[in-house]
Amino acid sequence: MSAKEMALNTPMLNELESGDWPSFVTDLKAYSKKRPVVAQLLNQLEESYQTKWNYWQGKIINAPGYGGGIIARGSDKSDKYPGLANFHTVRVIEPPGWVYSTDALRDLADIAEKNGAGILQFHGMSGDVLLLGFDDAGSLQCAEDLMNNGWDIGGSGAAMRTLQCCVGQARCEMACYDTMKMTKHLTDTFIHYLHRPEFVYKFKFKLSGCPNDCANSIVRSDMPIIGTWRGAMQVDQKKVAEFIDQKGMEYLIDNVLTRCPTRCLSVRGKELVVDNSDCVRCMHCINVMHKALKPGKDRGATILVGGKRTLKIGDTMGAVLIPFIKLETDEDRDNFTDFVEKVWEFWNDNGMDHERIGEFIYRIGMLTFLKGVEIEPDPRMINRPRTTSYIKFEELGPSRFDGERQQNPPVWNRESEGRETM
Amino acid sequence: MSQTTLAPRDQGAPDYTKYLHPLMAKNYGKWDYHERLRPGVLVHVGESGDKLYTVRAGSPRTMSADTVRKVCAIADKYCEGFLRFTSRSNIEFLVGKKENLDPLIQAVEKELGWPLGGTGPSVSNISHTQGWLHCNLPGSDAAGSVKALMDDLIEDFKNEQLPNRVHISSSCCQINCASHGDISIIVQHHHAPRINHKNMQICELPKVVAICPAAAIRPATINGMETVEVVEEKCMYCGACHGQCPSMEIRDAQTDTLSIWVGGKMSNARSAPTFMKLAVWGIPNNPPRWPEVSAAVKTILKAYKEGGKPWERLGEWIERIGWQRFFEKTGFPFTRYHIDDSPEALSTLNRSAMLRL
Ligand code: HEM
Ligand code: HEM
Ligand code: SF4
Ligand code: SF4
Ligand code: SF4
Ligand code: SF4
Numbered sequence: 019m020s021a022k023e024m025a026l027n028t029p030m031l032n033e034l035e036s037g038d039w040p041s042f043v044t045d046l047k048a049y050s051k052k053r054p055v056v057a058q059l060l061n062q063l064e065e066s067y068q069t070k071w072n073y074w075q076g077k078i079i080n081a082p083g084y085g086g087g088i089i090a091r092g093s094d095k096s097d098k099y100p101g102l103a104n105f106h107t108v109r110v111i112e113p114p115g116w117v118y119s120t121d122a123l124r125d126l127a128d129i130a131e132k133n134g135a136g137i138l139q140f141h142g143m144s145g146d147v148l149l150l151g152f153d154d155a156g157s158l159q160c161a162e163d164l165m166n167n168g169w170d171i172g173g174s175g176a177a178m179r180t181l182q183c184c185v186g187q188a189r190c191e192m193a194c195y196d197t198m199k200m201t202k203h204l205t206d207t208f209i210h211y212l213h214r215p216e217f218v219y220k221f222k223f224k225l226s227g228c229p230n231d232c233a234n235s236i237v238r239s240d241m242p243i244i245g246t247w248r249g250a251m252q253v254d255q256k257k258v259a260e261f262i263d264q265k266g267m268e269y270l271i272d273n274v275l276t277r278c279p280t281r282c283l284s285v286r287g288k289e290l291v292v293d294n295s296d297c298v299r300c301m302h303c304i305n306v307m308h309k310a311l312k313p314g315k316d317r318g319a320t321i322l323v324g325g326k327r328t329l330k331i332g333d334t335m336g337a338v339l340i341p342f343i344k345l346e347t348d349e350d351r352d353n354f355t356d357f358v359e360k361v362w363e364f365w366n367d368n369g370m371d372h373e374r375i376g377e378f379i380y381r382i383g384m385l386t387f388l389k390g391v392e393i394e395p396d397p398r399m400i401n402r403p404r405t406t407s408y409i410k411f412e413e414l415g416p417s418r419f420d421g422e423r424q425q426n427p428p429v430w431n432r433e434s435e436g437r438e439t440m
Numbered sequence: 441m442s443q444t445t446l447a448p449r450d451q452g453a454p455d456y457t458k459y460l461h462p463l464m465a466k467n468y469g470k471w472d473y474h475e476r477l478r479p480g481v482l483v484h485v486g487e488s489g490d491k492l493y494t495v496r497a498g499s500p501r502t503m504s505a506d507t508v509r510k511v512c513a514i515a516d517k518y519c520e521g522f523l524r525f526t527s528r529s530n531i532e533f534l535v536g537k538k539e540n541l542d543p544l545i546q547a548v549e550k551e552l553g554w555p556l557g558g559t560g561p562s563v564s565n566i567s568h569t570q571g572w573l574h575c576n577l578p579g580s581d582a583a584g585s586v587k588a589l590m591d592d593l594i595e596d597f598k599n600e601q602l603p604n605r606v607h608i609s610s611s612c613c614q615i616n617c618a619s620h621g622d623i624s625i626i627v628q629h630h631h632a633p634r635i636n637h638k639n640m641q642i643c644e645l646p647k648v649v650a651i652c653p654a655a656a657i658r659p660a661t662i663n664g665m666e667t668v669e670v671v672e673e674k675c676m677y678c679g680a681c682h683g684q685c686p687s688m689e690i691r692d693a694q695t696d697t698l699s700i701w702v703g704g705k706m707s708n709a710r711s712a713p714t715f716m717k718l719a720v721w722g723i724p725n726n727p728p729r730w731p732e733v734s735a736a737v738k739t740i741l742k743a744y745k746e747g748g749k750p751w752e753r754l755g756e757w758i759e760r761i762g763w764q765r766f767f768e769k770t771g772f773p774f775t776r777y778h779i780d781d782s783p784e785a786l787s788t789l790n791r792s793a794m795l796r797l
Contacts, residue, residue: 034728120522120523
């Protein structure tokens with residue numbers, strides 16, 4: 019670090035030191051005595067506050083053999099703040115469920131401090147741990163040190179991105195599959211795709227152990243994996259009675275029975291009756307009565323596809339692709355990774371540049387997508403059947419001379435690419 | 441700087457089993473139930489009868505290495521050396537021995553100065569991104585605006601006094617890294633990108649043409665230079681091109697504003713997940729403390745607190761009382777811009793004769 023000592027000049031930022039919420043300004047100001055470049059960072063941030071203008075430019079730098087993971091930034095004001103001329107972020111794949119030993123955290127702090135500005139973020143919206151403030155050589159040395167200590171750097175660009183999961187079975191009684199194990203399995207199996215961007219665009223997995231979806235998978239990932247169960251939920255009638263004694267019958271009616279989206283709960287005396295065939299596994303009753311009720315014993319996950327934020331076709335939630343899949347054994351997990359490869363192949367062969375899988379499905383239609391990834395249609399994939407009557411029924415088209423049915427041109431054909439109409 | 445010998449090693453995700461608190465490892469997949477002992481303090485009880493306490497506190501997300509070490513020292517003293525973070529940047533200290541709870545809480549509140557809370561029906565920590573601290577795209581700050589807003593909402597973080605949990609997210613451009621929340625704050629631009637033609641040679645043009653959701657960008661030759669132009673009528677000021685190409689400057693310190701959106705919900709509980717919807721727009725981007733944002737968020741929370749039924753998330757409350765009443769109760773003006781004109785628009789219209797008159 020070639021940072022010259024620079025006096026702090028941060029009148030506006032200082033206003034972020036009052037109040038009861040922890041202040042990153044106070045922390046970084048104190049730390050700037052140890053790492054002078056942090057004073058430059060704060061002074062530039064102060065300028066942004068004064069001018070409402072941003073002074074970072076994107077750059078590109080890659081560790082040898084890797085196609086992402088270092089988010090390179092340089093300051094427009096490097097004349098004034100030479101320490102910020104190259105001030106990159108290194109993404110580090112987080113431990114699944116964001117669990118740490120203090121040894122692991124200290125290791126990250128030491129590596130961050132040794133090679134760069136010593137600023138850490140827990141965590142980026144991508145799930146990674148973010149280490150801030152490395153110049154080019156520092157970034158590479160940081161990556162080297164991380165790898166020597168068993169860490170690995172995260173994803174960026176048109177690649178599989180770093181995964182994220184809820185705490186799952188490690189500390190949650192709702193978890194219907196082992197989210198941490200699955201996250202590690204997917205990360206490790208597909209690590210090549212994470213480090214070397216070769217997809218048409220980014221692809222994210224997020225994993226939640228139950229439909230409470232603490233990992234926000236449904237809108238934040240291209241393939242949400244949400245734990246669920248088949249058959250009956252577990253009911254402990256003794257604890258149901260205790261709940262009623264404690265909270266009262268009215269609370270049960272107002273906050274549990276009438277709030278079930280499919281009205282499948284009723285009460286006989288102090289016994290709860292569940293019509294499991296109508297339960298859509300929303301989790302509400304279990305959340306409220308979590309001592310008396312539990313997910314059923316035949317557990318697995320629902321696989322959805324296509325969640326993403328607004329660019330370009332508007333927000334899309336993940337849509338049901340596999341209503342139920344077991345994820346207990348290594349074989350289950352391998353079957354799933356095989357399926358994922360099939361989905362990737364279809365999407366990457368036929369998707370356009372910068373087309374997220376949700377946009378791809380929007381363009382070609384879900385029925386064409388299902389055919390492409392060889393999944394049988396299932397009424398649980400839809401809220402209601404179609405209402406438009408323009409349909410290419412393959413079975414009902416005219417026969418050709420050799421008796422074969424006419425083949426409808428596949429809608430995903432690359433020839434339909436682009437907007438140019440002339 | 442020492443020589444690097446980096447070669448692709450593809451090590452994958454860290455071995456989390458080394459980072460599990462011993463009681464987590466022992467009761468893995470065998471938890472029975474949990475209770476909230478007080479705001480910010482949970483106990484998880486295993487089928488074995490083991491009790492694991494969790495002390496949840498709001499972290500600033502961005503920390504110096506020294507602060508990380510301070511956190512570690514506390515966790516070594518009271519937590520057998522184990523802790524975790526949540527998806528909303530709360531920190532969770534894991535405690536195996538009940539007698540360590542009170543001294544730990546003391547240390548977190550006094551030594552670190554981090555507030556306990558974010559459990560149950562409270563306002564949790566704000567999902568946020570990089571902003572002026574370290575992104576190349578922001579029209580506003582992230583960590584600073586979160587700090588200012590959480591200062592103002594801290595009572596609702598420390599107490600469980602809302603109908604249900606409230607997730608807030610704050611994003612400093614329309615890419616919206618922080619995503620949908622019960623309440624979401626995003627930056628809004630008000631004119632088409634300004635193109636720096638001189639700088640335009642640095643990447644392949646088709647990338648930026650392809651990224652535009654409105655097909656507003658087309659290749660052009662200006663003063664003999666290969667560049668692009670923007671069809672102003674088509675452009676919807678989304679800034680997607682700016683994310684792709686630094687020469688398409690969308691931000692404007694004079695005209696950019698903030699807008700607040702409500703009713704995003706990712707959980708499936710009771711009702712299907714929903715996106716956030718526009719509540720108020722045209723809020724000034726006003727560092728260092730963004731008082732207008734705080735005021736609007738507080739207005740929303742107050743109305744929700746008064747009107748929401750237990751367990752009803754903010755968006756569920758609004759769907760029940762109707763958007764007309766939401767605007768009445770908050771006093772926010774309903775404007776023509778609240779009517780959607782995106783490709784998804786037709787599904788947002790009321791196509792029934794069911795109205796509150
Ligand atoms: C110099 C000659 C021409 C020019 C500059 C021209 C330009 C254009 C432009 C700019 C569009 C709109 C593209 C869009 O916004 O998507 C268009 C659409 C179209 N043009 Fe032309 N055009 C020319 C000649 C012709 C001729 C000779 C025909 C027919 C024989 C033709 C048929 C069409 C049709 C059918 C469309 C609509 C296509 C669609 O909506 O998908 N054009 N043209
Ligand atoms: C001088 C001759 C012509 C002119 C100026 C002309 C102009 C146009 C224009 C302006 C449109 C609307 C484009 C749009 O919606 O974006 C159109 C549509 C169309 N034109 Fe022509 N046209 C000409 C000749 C022809 C010929 C010779 C044919 C057929 C052989 C034709 C077939 C069509 C069809 C089918 C459409 C509707 C396309 C659609 O809705 O997608 N046009 N024409
Ligand atoms: S998603 Fe479900 S299993 Fe995972 S932490 Fe949340 S409640 Fe628990
Ligand atoms: S989980 Fe949801 S749908 Fe199922 S019984 Fe409970 S409240 Fe009803
Ligand atoms: S929301 Fe936009 S400006 Fe903010 S960090 Fe994300 S990409 Fe950057
Ligand atoms: S701001 Fe959005 S709509 Fe306008 S040109 Fe850029 S990408 Fe297209």
